[in-house]
Amino acid sequence: MSIRVGEAATAPDFPVAAKKLVSNAQIRQNVRRATDVIRNKRARVVEEVEDWEQLRQAGHEIKEHVLRHLDFYLQQFEAACTRAGGVVHWASDADEANRIIVDLVRAQEATEVIKVKTMTSDEIRLNPALQAAGITPYETDLADLIVQLGEDQPSHIVVPALHRNRMEIRRIFSEKMNLPELGYRPEDLTDAARAYLREKFLRVPVAISGGNFAIAETGSVCVVESEGNARMCLSLPRVLITLVGIEKIIPRFRDLEVFLQLLPRSATGERMNPYNSIWTGVSPGSGPREFHVVLLDNGRTNVLADDLSRETLDCIRCGACLNACPVYRQTGGHAYGSVYAGPIGAILTPQLQAMQHSHSLPYASSLCGACYEVCPVKINIPEILVHLRGRVVEENHAPLLEKLAMKAAGYVLETPERLSLAQKAIRIAQVPFTHDGVIRRLPGMLAGWTSVRDLAPVPKQSFREWWAKRQKEPRL
Amino acid sequence: MHISLFITCYNDTLFPRTGRAVVAVLERLGHTVEFRQAQTCCGQMHYNTGYQAEAMPLMRHFLEVFRDDETICIPSSSCVAMIRDHYPKMAAASDDPAVSRAVDKLLPRVFEFSELLVDKLGVTDVGAFFPHSVTLHPSCHSLRSLHLGDKPERLLKEVRGLTLIDLPEATECCGFGGTFAIKNVEVSAAMLSDKLRCVLGTRAEICTAADNSCLMHIAGGLSRQRTGIRCLHLAEILASTEAGEVS
Numbered sequence: 001m002s003i004r005v006g007e008a009a010t011a012p013d014f015p016v017a018a019k020k021l022v023s024n025a026q027i028r029q030n031v032r033r034a035t036d037v038i039r040n041k042r043a044r045v046v047e048e049v050e051d052w053e054q055l056r057q058a059g060h061e062i063k064e065h066v067l068r069h070l071d072f073y074l075q076q077f078e079a080a081c082t083r084a085g086g087v088v089h090w091a092s093d094a095d096e097a098n099r100i101i102v103d104l105v106r107a108q109e110a111t112e113v114i115k116v117k118t119m120t121s122d123e124i125r126l127n128p129a130l131q132a133a134g135i136t137p138y139e140t141d142l143a144d145l146i147v148q149l150g151e152d153q154p155s156h157i158v159v160p161a162l163h164r165n166r167m168e169i170r171r172i173f174s175e176k177m178n179l180p181e182l183g184y185r186p187e188d189l190t191d192a193a194r195a196y197l198r199e200k201f202l203r204v205p206v207a208i209s210g211g212n213f214a215i216a217e218t219g220s221v222c223v224v225e226s227e228g229n230a231r232m233c234l235s236l237p238r239v240l241i242t243l244v245g246i247e248k249i250i251p252r253f254r255d256l257e258v259f260l261q262l263l264p265r266s267a268t269g270e271r272m273n274p275y276n277s278i279w280t281g282v283s284p285g286s287g288p289r290e291f292h293v294v295l296l297d298n299g300r301t302n303v304l305a306d307d308l309s310r311e312t313l314d315c316i317r318c319g320a321c322l323n324a325c326p327v328y329r330q331t332g333g334h335a336y337g338s339v340y341a342g343p344i345g346a347i348l349t350p351q352l353q354a355m356q357h358s359h360s361l362p363y364a365s366s367l368c369g370a371c372y373e374v375c376p377v378k379i380n381i382p383e384i385l386v387h388l389r390g391r392v393v394e395e396n397h398a399p400l401l402e403k404l405a406m407k408a409a410g411y412v413l414e415t416p417e418r419l420s421l422a423q424k425a426i427r428i429a430q431v432p433f434t435h436d437g438v439i440r441r442l443p444g445m446l447a448g449w450t451s452v453r454d455l456a457p458v459p460k461q462s463f464r465e466w467w468a469k470r471q472k473e474p475r476l
Numbered sequence: 477m478h479i480s481l482f483i484t485c486y487n488d489t490l491f492p493r494t495g496r497a498v499v500a501v502l503e504r505l506g507h508t509v510e511f512r513q514a515q516t517c518c519g520q521m522h523y524n525t526g527y528q529a530e531a532m533p534l535m536r537h538f539l540e541v542f543r544d545d546e547t548i549c550i551p552s553s554s555c556v557a558m559i560r561d562h563y564p565k566m567a568a569a570s571d572d573p574a575v576s577r578a579v580d581k582l583l584p585r586v587f588e589f590s591e592l593l594v595d596k597l598g599v600t601d602v603g604a605f606f607p608h609s610v611t612l613h614p615s616c617h618s619l620r621s622l623h624l625g626d627k628p629e630r631l632l633k634e635v636r637g638l639t640l641i642d643l644p645e646a647t648e649c650c651g652f653g654g655t656f657a658i659k660n661v662e663v664s665a666a667m668l669s670d671k672l673r674c675v676l677g678t679r680a681e682i683c684t685a686a687d688n689s690c691l692m693h694i695a696g697g698l699s700r701q702r703t704g705i706r707c708l709h710l711a712e713i714l715a716s717t718e719a720g721e722v723s
Contacts, residue, residue, distance in 0.1 A: 019662045028666075326649045330666040364660060366653025366667070367524060369620035383561075389526030398526065402655075406522060410530035413485060413517040414537065423489050438699060448658035452665040453696030456490075463488040463495035467511045 003299040004094035005123050005352050006153075011337025013360040018335040027163050031155075031332040034162045035323040041269025042320060042374070049265065058258045060378040063314035066249050067304060073216040073249045074295065080219030084281025086291040094124035097243065097296050101126060101208065102133045104241055104292055110206045112136045115144070116233040117223055118210030119317065120243050120296060122154060122339040123352075126208070137208070138200050140229045142193055149176040155333030155341060158267045158319035163332045197229060207233040207288070211244040212316070213259060214293070217252045220280040221293065224263060224273040231275050240288040245296050247313040259316060262376035266318035299352030309384045312347050314377040321371035321381060327364055336361065343371035343381045350388060359397040362388035401445060416464070423462045430457050477507045477597070480545035482538075484552045485517040491688045497715035497722045498551050498589060501602050504715075509549075514541045519566075520558035525655045528566070535566050539578040542585075547596065551589040551711050553687045557621035559586055588618070589711055590627040590686055600630045606716040607637030611680035613671070613694060615687040616649050628686055628710055635713060641678040645670070652693035668697045676703060683707045 011017070021027055046052055066073055078088040091097035105113055113130065115121065115137050127137045127148075139148040146161040147154050150172045154160030161169070167184060173192050174182040182192055209230060213222040221242050223230050234240060250259065256278075264270045282291050304310050322328045322342030333341030337358065338349040346361040362385050365371075371381040392398055412422045433439045439455040441447070449455060461469075479502055483495040495511075502509050518538055519531030538559075542548050550556050560583060567576040593599050610632060618624040632640050651657065651667025658664075671694060675683050683698070685691050688709050695707035715722045 015660050015662065018660065022662045022666050326651070326667050326670075327660075327663050330663050362526075363656065364663075366616070366649050366651060366656045366664070368616040368649035368653070370616075370647075370649070373620055386524055386526070386562075389524070390528045391526075393526035393528075402525075406525065406527045406530055410522060410527070410534070413519075413534055416514050416516055419485060419488075419516050426489070440700075445658060448661040449696070451661060452668070452700065453657075453693065454699035455696055456692075456699075458489055459492055461492060463483050463492035464511070464513060466492055466496060468513065 002093050002095045003302075003353055004125060005299070005349050005358075006125060006337075006339040008338040008349050009353060009357040011358070014335055014337070014364040015360060017337060018331045018364070021331040021335050026165070027332050028330065030163050030165045032329060034159060035329050038159070038269055038319075039323045042266060042323070043269075045265045045269050045271055049261070055258055055262055056376055056378050059262050059316070059376055060311075060314060062250060062255050062258060063316075063377055064311065066251060067247070067310055067313055070246065070249065070304065073251055074246060076216040077214055077219055077249055078295075080217065081281060081293055082219070084219050086219060086281040086293055089292060089294045091294050091296045091298070093298050097124050097294050097298065098126055098129035100294055101241055101243065102129060102135065104239070105130070105135050105206050106133065108206050108239055110135065110204070110239075112138065112200075112204045113206045113208050114138050114140050114200050114204045114233050114237065115208045116140045116210075116230040117212075117225060118208060118243055119154070119157065119160075119339055120210050120245055121208060124243075124296065124298060126243070138197075138204065140197050140200065140233055141225070142190075142227055142229065145193060145197070146172060149173070153334055154339060156319055156322055157317050157341065157344070163334070197232075201229075201232040201236050205238045206241065207237040207239070208241045208243065209233055211242050211248055211293075212263065213250050213256065214244050214248045215251075215253050215256070216249050218280055220253065220278050222256065222276070222278045224260070225275045225277075226268065226270075226273060228275050231277055234277050234279060235287045237288055239290040239292070241292045241294065243294045243296060245298070246300050247315075263316055263318050266320040266374065266376040299354065302354045303348070303351040306351070308387050309347065309351060311379050312344070312351055312384060314379050315344050315348065316377055318376055320374040320376065324370040324374045325365075326368060326370065327366065336364065343385075344379070347381060347384045347388060355388070355391050355395055355397075359392050362392060405445065420462070420464065423458065426458050427460065477547060478510065479507050479547045479549050479592070480510045480512060480542060482515055482518070482542065482548055482550045482555070483511065484550065484555045486555075487551060487688055490692065491709065493722055494551055494688055494709040494711050497709065497711040498549065500715040500722055501593075501604075501711060502549070504603060505597065505599060507597075510545075512541050512545075518555045518558045520555055521654055523558060523562055523566070528569075532566060532570065535563055536575065539575065539582060542582065543578065546585060547592070548582075548586050549589055549592045550586065551686070551709065552689070553588050553615055553617040553622050553624065554689055556586060556588040557617040559583070561621055588622055588624065588686060590624060590631055591622070593631060593714075594627045601634035602631065602714050604635040604714045604716050605637050605718045606635050606713050608682050609639040609641055609680045610682045610684055610713065611641045611643045611675060611678040612646070613643060613650060613675070613683055613685040613690055614646050615685045615690045618686045619647055624686065628684075631710065631714060632684070635716075638713070641680045643678055643683075644674045646674075648674075650690045650693050652690050654689070657693060668693060672697045672701065672703075675705065681705065682713075684710050684713055686710050
């Protein structure tokens with residue numbers, strides 16, 4: 001098995017990557033502005049839905065039901081999709097999925113493909129696999145196009161180029177589309193992208209898409225978007241290949257009622273997406289003549305196996321947790337070393353890799369709970385972060401010094417006598433570090449604290465000492 | 477009412493004055509308080525950092541110490557959150573039905589300090605006097621785990637002499653997060669700087685909260701920048717009278 005989540009297995013630890021990003025004023029400014037806009041829009045359109053909490057609960061329950069009966073629904077989907085003229089492929093890992101897709105493109109004797117709305121293809125690193133096979137992929141979602149032309153990495157689940165501002169995008173388009181006179185108004189940039197993409201839509205014979213939902217009952221796939229570029233990919237080319245993770249299944253067509261309310265409001269702060277495409281197999285005389293679905297595992301069954309964290313797979317990729325997260329908002333997505341950034345990435349990426357890599361990600365959170373509050377399918381992300389921290393420690397991936405410190409603290413805190421002694425010891429130990437009643441510099445692990453903050457010294461009398469003394473004094 | 481205090485290891489060691497303030501407020505309201513010397517720690521730091529096995533004996537110890545108390549008051553939202561949110565899961569993981577029963581029995585008897593005052597004792601005016609401008613950091617656990625809502629505000633609004641100033645972007649985390657502040661120091665510092673900007677913008681003399689962990693973080697930043705602004709736990713403000721602050 002070669003489970004791969006982008007470059008996550010070799011990415012630097014979160015604190016290391018975050019350090020660089022925190023000192024990048026431009027990225028922080030871009031991320032802050034963009035997430036502020038989406039957050040405020042989301043808050044407005046969520047507030048107007050009276051039964052939002054019931055919708056969240058319904059979304060959660062539908063997804064949990066699917067996860068408990070995933071085998072059944074996947075087979076139901078396969079049967080329905082096949083009946084409708086689609087071809088279903090099963091890929092257990094990234095390599096297998098890449099092989100299937102490359103073979104399908106080769107069978108068309110195509111040397112180019114257009115792509116849209118498929119973060120999963122970044123997960124399996126499909127583009128390098130296509131290029132290695134002599135096939136040129138063109139991203140057609142506007143943000144993905146910016147990322148591709150900028151030779152960059154996506155930094156957000158819904159808004160992959162969120163870390164870029166307009167002037168940076170202008171520079172990328174101007175250079176890569178060879179448009180030295182390109183203006184900087186949003187209309188100028190949109191026009192340039194449209195002219196660039198239309199030519200590809202009309203010429204390239206094979207499209208690769210992702211899917212937001214795969215409907216077991218009908219074998220249909222649903223993609224939602226803002227630009228209409230996915231609609232182009234889904235309808236113009238001769239052959240359509242759709243890559244979806246096995247957790248994207250929902251049981252019935254009518255379940256879309258729940259998710260098509262939850263998703264756009266949470267993702268972009270819109271009541272409805274401008275484009276909602278739902279298609280079922282192939283239709284003679286309309287749209288692609290061949291339709292393939294690649295159902296991808298790539299570690300999802302690892303996640304499914306842990307019943308304390310499997311609700312991670314409920315995720316509908318709305319990105320609301322990223323916009324709400326005070327950690328993400330300081331760094332942007334690149335700190336997470338994975339296509340899946342933010343709080344959901346911090347729990348999904350390590351689990352997909354069976355906890356073999358990305359050990360710093362479950363710690364990339366202050367556990368403030370803002371993610372859980374906005375999650376449209378009620379994934380208890382803080383709870384899962386803590387659970388995964390437990391797995392990191394249990395599987396011996398925690399730093400040795402930290403382990404020793406925690407063991408020692410556990411020993412001290414076990415009895416009040418030891419705690420009292422430790423309190424006295426700290427009062428002595430802190431003396432050389434205390435100047436004018438403040439501690440400004442500490443050694444070892446605690447230096448992290450004093451690198452940016454002061455510390456008040458431990459007071460002369462603990463509460464328990466005060467209480468014991470008070471008990472001995474005669475009371476009126 | 478007879479109230480048993482879980483002061484928390486953190487307050488016991490670092491912020492004993494908060495504990496004394498809790499005692500002062502509750503006694504002033506005519507209640508008797510008790511501090512069981514056997515108490516230590518709820519296990520939060522271990523649990524949240526991934527050392528769940530080490531947290532287990534601390535939970536068992538807690539259950540034993542507070543087994544017979546009718547009302548337990550804890551002046552720390554994050555410790556209450558640890559007990560409410562995680563003890564049931566730890567009990568389930570312990571596979572010991574006696575532990576699960578003990579946790580079930582414990583939960584309805586545990587109150588965060590402002591919950592105890594407003595919900596259980598039904599008071600918002602605790603007879604405090606504090607002639608200062610104050611801004612309230614609502615703290616993540618108070619907001620999103622305990623759902624304290626406006627309880628701390630209601631208590632502060634009844635304090636004579638006190639001017640309460642709204643904190644902008646109040647619901648944002650200060651960046652403490654326990655060991656997060658050390659393990660992810662750069663991001664934690666960036667979050668703290670946002671919080672400090674908001675606190676300083678209020679021009680309040682004092683920043684308060686129901687959690688000394690956030691306050692230690694915020695105060696550490698305020699002190700490093702020589703701002704001259706103090707942090708005080710909610711209980712210390714509520715304990716203040718014309719005679720002054722709790723010493």
